[in-house]
Amino acid sequence: MCGGFIRKDDWDIPGNDILSSPVQVSDYASCCVKCQTTSGCKAFAYSPSTKECWPKTSTGNGGFSRSDRISGFDDDVVGATWKEHWFEHNQLLTRVYYDNDLALYYDDDVAHSTVPYISRYLSDAWRYVKRNYGSFGPDGRLYAIFHTGKYSGGHPSYYYSASHDFKNVIDQGAGPWFEQLGSMDIPTHEIFHIVEMASFNTQGSPGFGNPPNGIWGDSKMAEIFGYDLYKGLGLTAEAERAKSLSLANSDNFPRPNTYWFRDWLYPWYTRGGETKTLVNFFRLLAQYFPKHPGTNHYARSMNWGEFIHFSSGAAGTNMKNQAIIAFGWTSEMENQFNKARSDFASIIYI
Template sequence: MRSLIPAAAFAVPLLASATAWAQVPPATWQEHWFEHNQVVTRVFQDNDVAIYFDKDVDRSITWPNAYVGAVWRYTKKTYGHFGASPHLYAIFHTAKYSGGHPSTYFDTSHDSRNVIDVGSNATNAWISGAGNDLDLVTHEVAHIVEGASKGIQRSPAFGIWGDSKWAEIFNYDVYLALGRTADANRWFNLMQNATDNFPRANTHWFRDWFHPIYKNYGGATVLNRYFVLLAQYLPKNGSAYARDLNWGEFVHFWSGAAGVNLKTLATSAFGWPVEWENQFVQAQRSFPFTYANPGPSVVTLFQDMNYGGYGTSLPVGRYTLSALSAWGIRNDDITSLKVSSGYKVVFYADDNFTGATLTKTADDASLVDDGWNDRATSLVVSAN
């Protein structure tokens, strides 16, 4: 289940046109990356995914159509937008290219598309649609999240958690969210015994770090909030993170996401060298967010009518254009919303809570009839 793509792949040059246009999935696609040189054929397409098989993949296989679509829709509703195109391009290979790799819309090598490209040396690959078939596909989507969420390129923690540690908790969350209880339990049990030799021998990343954070501090909400804080605070060079995190910063950002100081948990899971303590103290000075629980999400905003497209759930707060961007919402891109009882949203047409306003205190499947389709630039969520 190892991804073929190195960490450097999350740091390719930015494209001026990366978010400027949405592509129509072609009927065939000539691969032109790494050792891949197949002409793959589109076997399925809907509003969210385009599935491609090479000539050796059994055409009776259909499980990716529903499964990959469900994973990608959940991903967009949890982490926000991933560029102008709504599609994830999923390529499957049989009897070649064992493993997998991702690419994001920032990367010209895969024609500026969000891509997962998976293969197997087996001649009967992908028939079961279970176990490792699901794990590998979901794993590669995890890399897209870490490398391109919130409209920012690169994974600043890749050098810390490597190729699969983030994907371990991402897979678990996806299985739970999609109601695949048996797969969630299978994955949980598998991860209980998984160990790595970094940052020290016999490290249990899932058991001792990610799962306690996930279980105790908000599930998918805490996972998303980590990327929100990165987008808000970590220095950028254009639309890419300017540098990687060090260990002290890594623990600081996850503490911010969890709303509690995670130094004790990190010490138990990884150890705590003096160097990390110094980095942690400096991180608290450099990025002075508090370890406070932001409260429950009370409003969910959607890109399209009838709660479609990507979505983002927000707690009470004031959100400028830059804050909305950090949460994964593009400017002028809200068309429907869900509001918890007792709360309200005030939309503003311009940044910094200026311009025309619209107040909503209940769910609305379409802002078109209010004349507010794709108009909101800043907003305030508060008790009603």
């Protein structure tokens, strides 16, 4: 399926109903993308004869001929199977659960006894994310894929990417996925990537990656996000376990023996109102950080001074002194920080 859009054939026949055949990305992916990036588009029409498409604000027939293929968005259509076609993944997945917030898919080797536990956690987690971090494209569901005995680790994909059919996806192996402390750490980590890459309908992350091409690497911000998520869902044991592990972690960026969680993330999080701090950070990025003209796609990575400035705005207090403790401070950071305060003067704090 193409991002939740479904094909309607012979639209102008009275009583026409939604057919079961999905829009294949290979049919007319460019039309789907055009609709997804056009404000107010609820459907698009595609003419096989001319290979043209027209965004539409409704799914009425609009005078198009029977040869047109008119596709409208439907949150309630979730495929019973899904064939992987990314990286080395090639499994035929089976849908084992879905609701308004989650579509859960397993390969043939995942124990179905895990469905109640995993579906409950991920549905709760995704509702928490949407409640706090805004919209994530036109489809309100998280699509979660689980493997056992293959594809170790995990990866995400996003509503604006054709690679996973324009869905917000977390895909993880190698399992097994039985209920125990820490078993949801990988899915939680992948959910964070969706937050940093797509929250508030944005595209991309100004902070992902290691310096000088990013700020927080792959996982540092994910640590405070995971702690907050577990805490917000009332999973106290998971939250305390995650906090203890993160407090002990050190990294070699931006300098050796940097304790990101202990010296930066946790003080920042608590000083600004916990969940509120995280939400404000991504909201401020969505509101102020440069994007490519006419799009929601971030135009570049942020520098250290901008990171501290936006973080200070999120916390409502100047975090420079804490940054000095956590990361050290250079003349370049000082110059970047002062420039950020000038460039983004609408972000204020005490």
